[in-house]
Amino acid sequence: MDAAKIETGRDLISLIEEGQSATFTRFYTSYFEKLILASDKYLSDIHAAEEIVQDIFLKIWEFPESLTDVKSVKSYLYRSVINASINFANRQKSLEQHHLKLAAEFSDDYLADLDDENEMIIILRDEIEKLPAQCKKVFKLSRFENFKYKEIALELNISEKTVENHIGNALKTLRSRFMDDQTLNKKGRSYLNLMTLYLY
The missing domain is CATH 1.10.1740 (Rna Polymerase Sigma Factor; Chain: A)
Structure with missing residues:
Protein backbone atom coordinates (compact mmCIF):
# COMPACT_ATOMS: atom_id res chain seq x y z
CA MET A 1 0.00 0.00 0.00
CA LYS A 93 1.39 23.39 35.31
CA SER A 94 -0.52 21.58 38.05
CA LEU A 95 2.64 19.99 39.40
CA GLU A 96 4.46 23.32 39.44
CA GLN A 97 1.59 25.10 41.18
CA HIS A 98 1.24 22.26 43.67
CA HIS A 99 4.92 22.40 44.59
CA LEU A 100 4.94 26.19 44.87
CA LYS A 101 1.91 26.13 47.15
CA LEU A 102 3.36 23.43 49.40
CA ALA A 103 6.77 25.06 49.52
CA ALA A 104 5.23 28.38 50.53
CA GLU A 105 3.35 26.73 53.36
CA PHE A 106 6.25 24.46 54.35
CA SER A 107 3.84 22.48 56.49
CA ASP A 108 4.10 19.00 57.94
CA ASP A 109 1.90 17.83 55.05
CA TYR A 110 4.39 19.31 52.59
CA LEU A 111 7.27 17.46 54.23
CA ALA A 112 5.25 14.23 54.25
CA ASP A 113 4.40 14.61 50.56
CA LEU A 114 8.02 15.42 49.76
CA ASP A 115 9.13 12.24 51.55
CA ASP A 116 6.52 10.19 49.66
CA GLU A 117 7.63 11.73 46.39
CA ASN A 118 11.28 10.93 47.03
CA GLU A 119 10.38 7.39 48.05
CA MET A 120 8.45 6.97 44.80
CA ILE A 121 11.44 8.20 42.78
CA ILE A 122 13.74 5.74 44.56
CA ILE A 123 11.32 2.86 43.90
CA LEU A 124 11.00 3.93 40.27
CA ARG A 125 14.75 4.02 39.77
CA ASP A 126 15.11 0.61 41.43
CA GLU A 127 12.54 -0.78 38.98
CA ILE A 128 14.37 0.81 36.05
CA GLU A 129 17.53 -1.01 37.14
CA LYS A 130 15.62 -4.31 36.82
CA LEU A 131 14.85 -3.72 33.14
CA PRO A 132 16.83 -5.73 30.55
CA ALA A 133 20.24 -4.13 29.96
CA GLN A 134 19.64 -2.59 26.53
CA CYS A 135 16.10 -1.53 27.40
CA LYS A 136 17.46 0.16 30.55
CA LYS A 137 20.13 2.04 28.60
CA VAL A 138 17.58 3.33 26.09
CA PHE A 139 15.08 4.38 28.75
CA LYS A 140 17.71 6.22 30.82
CA LEU A 141 19.02 8.10 27.80
CA SER A 142 15.48 9.13 26.90
CA ARG A 143 14.10 10.06 30.32
CA PHE A 144 17.18 11.18 32.26
CA GLU A 145 19.55 12.44 29.57
CA ASN A 146 16.83 13.91 27.32
CA PHE A 147 18.25 12.20 24.23
CA LYS A 148 16.07 12.17 21.13
CA TYR A 149 15.21 8.79 19.63
CA LYS A 150 17.56 9.44 16.72
CA GLU A 151 20.40 10.36 19.11
CA ILE A 152 19.83 7.18 21.13
CA ALA A 153 19.89 5.10 17.95
CA LEU A 154 23.24 6.62 16.96
CA GLU A 155 24.68 6.33 20.46
CA LEU A 156 23.82 2.63 20.78
CA ASN A 157 24.15 1.71 17.08
CA ILE A 158 20.56 0.49 16.81
CA SER A 159 17.58 1.54 14.68
CA GLU A 160 15.10 4.21 15.75
CA LYS A 161 12.36 1.56 15.58
CA THR A 162 14.32 -0.54 18.09
CA VAL A 163 14.59 2.51 20.33
CA GLU A 164 10.80 2.99 20.10
CA ASN A 165 10.23 -0.67 20.98
CA HIS A 166 12.53 -0.49 24.01
CA ILE A 167 10.80 2.67 25.29
CA GLY A 168 7.40 1.07 24.78
CA ASN A 169 8.42 -2.11 26.60
CA ALA A 170 9.96 -0.14 29.48
CA LEU A 171 6.84 1.99 29.90
CA LYS A 172 4.57 -1.06 29.88
CA THR A 173 6.67 -2.79 32.53
CA LEU A 174 6.97 0.24 34.79
CA ARG A 175 3.33 1.26 34.49
CA SER A 176 2.24 -2.27 35.36
CA ARG A 177 4.61 -2.35 38.35
CA PHE A 178 3.27 0.85 39.85
CA MET A 179 -0.39 0.44 39.06
CA ASP A 180 -0.37 -3.01 40.73
CA ASP A 181 1.87 -2.17 43.68
CA GLN A 182 -0.05 -2.80 46.91
CA THR A 183 2.35 -0.74 49.02
CA LEU A 184 1.69 2.34 46.93
CA ASN A 185 -2.04 1.65 47.00
CA LYS A 186 -1.99 1.57 50.79
CA LYS A 187 -0.14 4.88 50.91
CA GLY A 188 -2.77 6.39 48.63
CA ARG A 189 -2.47 7.92 45.18
CA SER A 190 -1.79 11.49 46.21
CA TYR A 191 1.34 11.59 44.08
CA LEU A 192 0.14 9.50 41.15
CA ASN A 193 0.25 12.61 38.96
CA LEU A 194 3.95 12.92 39.59
CA MET A 195 4.45 9.33 38.41
CA THR A 196 2.78 10.14 35.11
CA LEU A 197 5.54 12.62 34.35
CA TYR A 198 8.00 9.73 34.36
CA LEU A 199 5.85 6.97 32.93
CA TYR A 200 3.85 8.71 30.17
Missing part, protein backbone atom coordinates in the same frame (compact mmCIF):
# COMPACT_ATOMS: atom_id res chain seq x y z
CA ASP A 2 1.18 3.51 -0.87
CA ALA A 3 1.72 5.60 2.26
CA ALA A 4 0.01 8.53 0.55
CA LYS A 5 -3.19 6.48 0.16
CA ILE A 6 -3.60 5.79 3.88
CA GLU A 7 -6.73 7.73 4.79
CA THR A 8 -8.82 5.66 7.19
CA GLY A 9 -8.07 3.71 10.32
CA ARG A 10 -8.80 0.46 8.50
CA ASP A 11 -6.18 1.35 5.87
CA LEU A 12 -3.59 1.71 8.61
CA ILE A 13 -4.72 -1.46 10.39
CA SER A 14 -4.32 -3.47 7.17
CA LEU A 15 -0.86 -2.06 6.61
CA ILE A 16 0.28 -2.95 10.14
CA GLU A 17 -1.31 -6.40 10.12
CA GLU A 18 0.48 -7.15 6.85
CA GLY A 19 3.77 -6.14 8.46
CA GLN A 20 4.51 -3.35 6.00
CA SER A 21 6.93 -1.56 8.31
CA ALA A 22 8.66 0.34 5.48
CA THR A 23 5.37 1.86 4.34
CA PHE A 24 4.43 2.67 7.92
CA THR A 25 7.79 4.43 8.32
CA ARG A 26 7.10 6.54 5.23
CA PHE A 27 3.64 7.36 6.57
CA TYR A 28 5.16 8.26 9.96
CA THR A 29 7.79 10.46 8.32
CA SER A 30 5.21 12.32 6.23
CA TYR A 31 3.43 13.52 9.38
CA PHE A 32 6.22 13.61 11.96
CA GLU A 33 7.47 17.20 11.64
CA LYS A 34 3.99 18.66 11.11
CA LEU A 35 2.68 16.98 14.25
CA ILE A 36 5.69 18.14 16.27
CA LEU A 37 4.92 21.72 15.23
CA ALA A 38 1.28 21.25 16.24
CA SER A 39 2.34 19.95 19.66
CA ASP A 40 4.94 22.64 20.19
CA LYS A 41 2.29 25.36 19.88
CA TYR A 42 0.88 24.11 23.18
CA LEU A 43 4.14 23.19 24.90
CA SER A 44 6.89 25.51 23.66
CA ASP A 45 9.14 22.51 24.29
CA ILE A 46 10.29 20.84 21.09
CA HIS A 47 11.81 17.84 22.89
CA ALA A 48 8.58 17.09 24.77
CA ALA A 49 6.62 17.55 21.53
CA GLU A 50 8.84 15.03 19.77
CA GLU A 51 8.36 12.48 22.55
CA ILE A 52 4.58 12.91 22.43
CA VAL A 53 4.41 12.38 18.67
CA GLN A 54 6.72 9.35 18.82
CA ASP A 55 4.65 7.83 21.62
CA ILE A 56 1.41 8.24 19.67
CA PHE A 57 2.86 6.49 16.61
CA LEU A 58 4.27 3.74 18.82
CA LYS A 59 0.82 3.16 20.35
CA ILE A 60 -0.72 3.02 16.87
CA TRP A 61 1.82 0.38 15.79
CA GLU A 62 1.27 -1.67 18.95
CA PHE A 63 -2.52 -1.29 19.18
CA PRO A 64 -3.82 -0.73 15.61
CA GLU A 65 -7.24 -2.14 16.55
CA SER A 66 -8.00 1.16 18.31
CA LEU A 67 -8.27 2.75 14.85
CA THR A 68 -11.14 0.56 13.63
CA ASP A 69 -13.74 3.35 13.56
CA VAL A 70 -11.39 6.16 12.52
CA LYS A 71 -12.60 7.70 9.26
CA SER A 72 -9.77 10.23 8.87
CA VAL A 73 -6.30 9.24 10.07
CA LYS A 74 -5.07 12.81 9.60
CA SER A 75 -7.74 14.22 11.92
CA TYR A 76 -7.12 11.41 14.39
CA LEU A 77 -3.38 12.13 14.52
CA TYR A 78 -3.82 15.86 15.03
CA ARG A 79 -6.50 15.39 17.69
CA SER A 80 -4.38 12.80 19.51
CA VAL A 81 -1.28 15.00 19.47
CA ILE A 82 -3.12 18.14 20.55
CA ASN A 83 -4.98 16.35 23.36
CA ALA A 84 -1.77 14.69 24.59
CA SER A 85 0.05 18.03 24.47
CA ILE A 86 -2.68 19.83 26.43
CA ASN A 87 -2.73 17.05 29.02
CA PHE A 88 1.06 17.18 29.35
CA ALA A 89 1.04 20.98 29.72
CA ASN A 90 -1.72 20.79 32.33
CA ARG A 91 0.17 18.15 34.31
CA GLN A 92 3.30 20.28 34.26
Whole structure:
Protein backbone atom coordinates (compact mmCIF):
# COMPACT_ATOMS: atom_id res chain seq x y z
CA MET A 1 0.00 0.00 0.00
CA ASP A 2 1.18 3.51 -0.87
CA ALA A 3 1.72 5.60 2.26
CA ALA A 4 0.01 8.53 0.55
CA LYS A 5 -3.19 6.48 0.16
CA ILE A 6 -3.60 5.79 3.88
CA GLU A 7 -6.73 7.73 4.79
CA THR A 8 -8.82 5.66 7.19
CA GLY A 9 -8.07 3.71 10.32
CA ARG A 10 -8.80 0.46 8.50
CA ASP A 11 -6.18 1.35 5.87
CA LEU A 12 -3.59 1.71 8.61
CA ILE A 13 -4.72 -1.46 10.39
CA SER A 14 -4.32 -3.47 7.17
CA LEU A 15 -0.86 -2.06 6.61
CA ILE A 16 0.28 -2.95 10.14
CA GLU A 17 -1.31 -6.40 10.12
CA GLU A 18 0.48 -7.15 6.85
CA GLY A 19 3.77 -6.14 8.46
CA GLN A 20 4.51 -3.35 6.00
CA SER A 21 6.93 -1.56 8.31
CA ALA A 22 8.66 0.34 5.48
CA THR A 23 5.37 1.86 4.34
CA PHE A 24 4.43 2.67 7.92
CA THR A 25 7.79 4.43 8.32
CA ARG A 26 7.10 6.54 5.23
CA PHE A 27 3.64 7.36 6.57
CA TYR A 28 5.16 8.26 9.96
CA THR A 29 7.79 10.46 8.32
CA SER A 30 5.21 12.32 6.23
CA TYR A 31 3.43 13.52 9.38
CA PHE A 32 6.22 13.61 11.96
CA GLU A 33 7.47 17.20 11.64
CA LYS A 34 3.99 18.66 11.11
CA LEU A 35 2.68 16.98 14.25
CA ILE A 36 5.69 18.14 16.27
CA LEU A 37 4.92 21.72 15.23
CA ALA A 38 1.28 21.25 16.24
CA SER A 39 2.34 19.95 19.66
CA ASP A 40 4.94 22.64 20.19
CA LYS A 41 2.29 25.36 19.88
CA TYR A 42 0.88 24.11 23.18
CA LEU A 43 4.14 23.19 24.90
CA SER A 44 6.89 25.51 23.66
CA ASP A 45 9.14 22.51 24.29
CA ILE A 46 10.29 20.84 21.09
CA HIS A 47 11.81 17.84 22.89
CA ALA A 48 8.58 17.09 24.77
CA ALA A 49 6.62 17.55 21.53
CA GLU A 50 8.84 15.03 19.77
CA GLU A 51 8.36 12.48 22.55
CA ILE A 52 4.58 12.91 22.43
CA VAL A 53 4.41 12.38 18.67
CA GLN A 54 6.72 9.35 18.82
CA ASP A 55 4.65 7.83 21.62
CA ILE A 56 1.41 8.24 19.67
CA PHE A 57 2.86 6.49 16.61
CA LEU A 58 4.27 3.74 18.82
CA LYS A 59 0.82 3.16 20.35
CA ILE A 60 -0.72 3.02 16.87
CA TRP A 61 1.82 0.38 15.79
CA GLU A 62 1.27 -1.67 18.95
CA PHE A 63 -2.52 -1.29 19.18
CA PRO A 64 -3.82 -0.73 15.61
CA GLU A 65 -7.24 -2.14 16.55
CA SER A 66 -8.00 1.16 18.31
CA LEU A 67 -8.27 2.75 14.85
CA THR A 68 -11.14 0.56 13.63
CA ASP A 69 -13.74 3.35 13.56
CA VAL A 70 -11.39 6.16 12.52
CA LYS A 71 -12.60 7.70 9.26
CA SER A 72 -9.77 10.23 8.87
CA VAL A 73 -6.30 9.24 10.07
CA LYS A 74 -5.07 12.81 9.60
CA SER A 75 -7.74 14.22 11.92
CA TYR A 76 -7.12 11.41 14.39
CA LEU A 77 -3.38 12.13 14.52
CA TYR A 78 -3.82 15.86 15.03
CA ARG A 79 -6.50 15.39 17.69
CA SER A 80 -4.38 12.80 19.51
CA VAL A 81 -1.28 15.00 19.47
CA ILE A 82 -3.12 18.14 20.55
CA ASN A 83 -4.98 16.35 23.36
CA ALA A 84 -1.77 14.69 24.59
CA SER A 85 0.05 18.03 24.47
CA ILE A 86 -2.68 19.83 26.43
CA ASN A 87 -2.73 17.05 29.02
CA PHE A 88 1.06 17.18 29.35
CA ALA A 89 1.04 20.98 29.72
CA ASN A 90 -1.72 20.79 32.33
CA ARG A 91 0.17 18.15 34.31
CA GLN A 92 3.30 20.28 34.26
CA LYS A 93 1.39 23.39 35.31
CA SER A 94 -0.52 21.58 38.05
CA LEU A 95 2.64 19.99 39.40
CA GLU A 96 4.46 23.32 39.44
CA GLN A 97 1.59 25.10 41.18
CA HIS A 98 1.24 22.26 43.67
CA HIS A 99 4.92 22.40 44.59
CA LEU A 100 4.94 26.19 44.87
CA LYS A 101 1.91 26.13 47.15
CA LEU A 102 3.36 23.43 49.40
CA ALA A 103 6.77 25.06 49.52
CA ALA A 104 5.23 28.38 50.53
CA GLU A 105 3.35 26.73 53.36
CA PHE A 106 6.25 24.46 54.35
CA SER A 107 3.84 22.48 56.49
CA ASP A 108 4.10 19.00 57.94
CA ASP A 109 1.90 17.83 55.05
CA TYR A 110 4.39 19.31 52.59
CA LEU A 111 7.27 17.46 54.23
CA ALA A 112 5.25 14.23 54.25
CA ASP A 113 4.40 14.61 50.56
CA LEU A 114 8.02 15.42 49.76
CA ASP A 115 9.13 12.24 51.55
CA ASP A 116 6.52 10.19 49.66
CA GLU A 117 7.63 11.73 46.39
CA ASN A 118 11.28 10.93 47.03
CA GLU A 119 10.38 7.39 48.05
CA MET A 120 8.45 6.97 44.80
CA ILE A 121 11.44 8.20 42.78
CA ILE A 122 13.74 5.74 44.56
CA ILE A 123 11.32 2.86 43.90
CA LEU A 124 11.00 3.93 40.27
CA ARG A 125 14.75 4.02 39.77
CA ASP A 126 15.11 0.61 41.43
CA GLU A 127 12.54 -0.78 38.98
CA ILE A 128 14.37 0.81 36.05
CA GLU A 129 17.53 -1.01 37.14
CA LYS A 130 15.62 -4.31 36.82
CA LEU A 131 14.85 -3.72 33.14
CA PRO A 132 16.83 -5.73 30.55
CA ALA A 133 20.24 -4.13 29.96
CA GLN A 134 19.64 -2.59 26.53
CA CYS A 135 16.10 -1.53 27.40
CA LYS A 136 17.46 0.16 30.55
CA LYS A 137 20.13 2.04 28.60
CA VAL A 138 17.58 3.33 26.09
CA PHE A 139 15.08 4.38 28.75
CA LYS A 140 17.71 6.22 30.82
CA LEU A 141 19.02 8.10 27.80
CA SER A 142 15.48 9.13 26.90
CA ARG A 143 14.10 10.06 30.32
CA PHE A 144 17.18 11.18 32.26
CA GLU A 145 19.55 12.44 29.57
CA ASN A 146 16.83 13.91 27.32
CA PHE A 147 18.25 12.20 24.23
CA LYS A 148 16.07 12.17 21.13
CA TYR A 149 15.21 8.79 19.63
CA LYS A 150 17.56 9.44 16.72
CA GLU A 151 20.40 10.36 19.11
CA ILE A 152 19.83 7.18 21.13
CA ALA A 153 19.89 5.10 17.95
CA LEU A 154 23.24 6.62 16.96
CA GLU A 155 24.68 6.33 20.46
CA LEU A 156 23.82 2.63 20.78
CA ASN A 157 24.15 1.71 17.08
CA ILE A 158 20.56 0.49 16.81
CA SER A 159 17.58 1.54 14.68
CA GLU A 160 15.10 4.21 15.75
CA LYS A 161 12.36 1.56 15.58
CA THR A 162 14.32 -0.54 18.09
CA VAL A 163 14.59 2.51 20.33
CA GLU A 164 10.80 2.99 20.10
CA ASN A 165 10.23 -0.67 20.98
CA HIS A 166 12.53 -0.49 24.01
CA ILE A 167 10.80 2.67 25.29
CA GLY A 168 7.40 1.07 24.78
CA ASN A 169 8.42 -2.11 26.60
CA ALA A 170 9.96 -0.14 29.48
CA LEU A 171 6.84 1.99 29.90
CA LYS A 172 4.57 -1.06 29.88
CA THR A 173 6.67 -2.79 32.53
CA LEU A 174 6.97 0.24 34.79
CA ARG A 175 3.33 1.26 34.49
CA SER A 176 2.24 -2.27 35.36
CA ARG A 177 4.61 -2.35 38.35
CA PHE A 178 3.27 0.85 39.85
CA MET A 179 -0.39 0.44 39.06
CA ASP A 180 -0.37 -3.01 40.73
CA ASP A 181 1.87 -2.17 43.68
CA GLN A 182 -0.05 -2.80 46.91
CA THR A 183 2.35 -0.74 49.02
CA LEU A 184 1.69 2.34 46.93
CA ASN A 185 -2.04 1.65 47.00
CA LYS A 186 -1.99 1.57 50.79
CA LYS A 187 -0.14 4.88 50.91
CA GLY A 188 -2.77 6.39 48.63
CA ARG A 189 -2.47 7.92 45.18
CA SER A 190 -1.79 11.49 46.21
CA TYR A 191 1.34 11.59 44.08
CA LEU A 192 0.14 9.50 41.15
CA ASN A 193 0.25 12.61 38.96
CA LEU A 194 3.95 12.92 39.59
CA MET A 195 4.45 9.33 38.41
CA THR A 196 2.78 10.14 35.11
CA LEU A 197 5.54 12.62 34.35
CA TYR A 198 8.00 9.73 34.36
CA LEU A 199 5.85 6.97 32.93
CA TYR A 200 3.85 8.71 30.17
